[in-house]
Amino acid sequence: MSEPVTPFQAPVGTHDVLGPESAKWEGLIATFADFAYRYGFSLVLTPLFEEVGVFNRGIGEDSDVAKKEMYIFEDRGQRRFALRPEGTASLVRAFVQHQPKTPWKAWYITPAFRYERPQAGRYRQHHQLGVEVLGTDDPAVDVEVIALAWRFYAALGLTRVRLLINSMGHEECRADYVALLREHLASQAVWLCDEHQKSWWENPLRVLDCKKDACINVTIEGPMLPDHLCDDCRDHFQRVVAGLSSLGIASTLDPRLVRGFDYYTRTTFEFVAEALEGAQKSIGGGGRYDRLSEQLGGKPTSGIGFGSGVERLLLALEAEGVADRDLLNRTLDLFVVDTSGEDAATALVDRLRSAGFATDRAYDRRSMKAQMKVADKSGARYAILVGPQEYAAGEVTIRDLRSENFGQAQQTVAQKDIVATISDLLTK
RNA sequence: GUGGGCGUAGCUCAGUUGGUUAGAGCGCCAGGUUGUGGUCCUGGAGGCCGCGGGUUCGACCCCCGUCGCUCACCCCA
Numbered sequence: 343m344s345e346p347v348t349p350f351q352a353p354v355g356t357h358d359v360l361g362p363e364s365a366k367w368e369g370l371i372a373t374f375a376d377f378a379y380r381y382g383f384s385l386v387l388t389p390l391f392e393e394v395g396v397f398n399r400g401i402g403e404d405s406d407v408a409k410k411e412m413y414i415f416e417d418r419g420q421r422r423f424a425l426r427p428e429g430t431a432s433l434v435r436a437f438v439q440h441q442p443k444t445p446w447k448a449w450y451i452t453p454a455f456r457y458e459r460p461q462a463g464r465y466r467q468h469h470q471l472g473v474e475v476l477g478t479d480d481p482a483v484d485v486e487v488i489a490l491a492w493r494f495y496a497a498l499g500l501t502r503v504r505l506l507i508n509s510m511g512h513e514e515c516r517a518d519y520v521a522l523l524r525e526h527l528a529s530q531a532v533w534l535c536d537e538h539q540k541s542w543w544e545n546p547l548r549v550l551d552c553k554k555d556a557c558i559n560v561t562i563e564g565p566m567l568p569d570h571l572c573d574d575c576r577d578h579f580q581r582v583v584a585g586l587s588s589l590g591i592a593s594t595l596d597p598r599l600v601r602g603f604d605y606y607t608r609t610t611f612e613f614v615a616e617a618l619e620g621a622q623k624s625i626g627g628g629g630r631y632d633r634l635s636e637q638l639g640g641k642p643t644s645g646i647g648f649g650s651g652v653e654r655l656l657l658a659l660e661a662e663g664v665a666d667r668d669l670l671n672r673t674l675d676l677f678v679v680d681t682s683g684e685d686a687a688t689a690l691v692d693r694l695r696s697a698g699f700a701t702d703r704a705y706d707r708r709s710m711k712a713q714m715k716v717a718d719k720s721g722a723r724y725a726i727l728v729g730p731q732e733y734a735a736g737e738v739t740i741r742d743l744r745s746e747n748f749g750q751a752q753q754t755v756a757q758k759d760i761v762a763t764i765s766d767l768l769t770k
Numbered sequence: 771g772u773g774g775g776c777g778u779a780g781c782u783c784a785g786u787u788g789g790u791u792a793g794a795g796c797g798c799c800a801g802g803u804u805g806u807g808g809u810c811c812u813g814g815a816g817g818c819c820g821c822g823g824g825u826u827c828g829a830c831c832c833c834c835g836u837c838g839c840u841c842a843c844c845c846c847a
Contacts, residue, residue, distance in 0.1 A: 410771085458771095460839095621844090752806085
């Protein structure tokens with residue numbers, strides 16, 4: 343007798359996704375893969391973990407993600423790794439390492455890890471999909487990346503998505519702006535929220551991102567980024583906005599939009615699902631990162647990308663009531679019911695599948711009634727019946743499982759005509 | 771890291787001032803006169819009532835702890 347074992351559970355903040363829920367994932371991922379293909383992107387796979395520095399350098403040592411949310415571990419060789427908290431840094435590391443020809447257009451889907459207390463729309467392991475383009479700072483690419491996300495959301499069925507956009511300038515004009523902002527904050531510091539009273543000097547941009555009234559009241563009076571861009575950055579930003587509007591994509595300028603990672607330069611943007619409540623409305627975002635390649639040891643290379651949270655997208659689809667659309671239209675064609683007593687199903691199913699039909703069957707030699715029930719619940723279009731009679735005569739009965747009148751919904755055909763007959767029926 | 775709610779069959783949940791054999795619906799299985807599924811009828815399987823300790827003659831119910839789920843804050847996808 344072995345000791346009773348308490349069943350294992352998935353770790354805190356992680357989830358198993360089983361059918362039928364997983365069908366939504368399949369549809370969403372397949373849709374995105376198709377979009378990426380149509381926009382000229384190719385799939386890139388990178389490791390789930392990287393040296394900690396890959397993420398620290400890029401997203402900023404003192405960002406919340408780097409400070410307290412990374413899943414860090416040491417391997418047997420005492421190397422320090424982190425499970426990826428987001429997609430971009432790994433992709434740029436791969437770019438720097440392999441130096442592929444540019445423009446490099448990569449798409450990905452990956453789990454992402456953040457050590458935090460789970461709640462609705464926020465998990466320790468969630469999933470992100472996105473694209474990156476390295477090797478050009480053409481504003482047309484900014485437009486293309488944003489358009490891809492925008493059209494992808496629309497294809498999923500989302501209608502209430504808002505695009506917020508901003509420009510953070512390049513290194514120098516941002517530095518000038520930060521100096522101005524600091525000056526402003528210095529005179530108003532006592533009015534900031536508790537947290538930023540302490541940290542405004544070190545990271546004034548974060549104050550813009552603060553959602554507390556205290557900080558908003560202070561910054562709203564102060565200088566705004568878009569008003570202090572250099573000529574080049576202003577021109578770049580204007581061309582992005584103009585490009586979007588030429589495609590009929592409405593963007594809202596949000597001068598406070600700074601986002602959580604330090605690597606962003608120039609264009610930054612965020613997609614907000616209006617159907618969602620509270621802090622988890624952000625379903626995706628991204629921006630330009632023209633210095634990240636250098637920060638990871640590569641040559642100076644412009645880049646831009648966006649990432650979207652799969653769980654958040656699914657929540658938004660649910661909230662808009664479009665989560666149940668079958669994006670892949672995956673239904674079973676056939677279900678084989680075998681009561682021949684001779685395992686006729688094994689060969690028959692193999693033949694039907696080889697002919698291209700999506701086919702399932704029952705097991706364990708159950709009664710016909712039981713098998714028919716399973717056939718019905720499988721959602722298959724037709725049941726293929728092989729009883730002793732059909733088996734002896736070398737025939738099968740094809741029964742329409744969606745017909746309303748049970749009596750006349752079936753026909754019996756010879757083995758050699760099965761594939762042709764079914765093809766005929768299914769294409770009607 | 772802080773706080774609220776909840777942990778009873780596979781799922782959704784009841785469970786009377788603590789009283790002896792813990793219930794329902796759905797799902798599952800088997801039948802409703804031996805080849806045919808959506809409805810209906812009958813029967814059945816399936817619960818250390820999250821876990822550990824305490825109070826009590828007696829705990830699913832009360833107390834403490836613990837683990838887990840969930841929601842919110844922070845921040846983010």
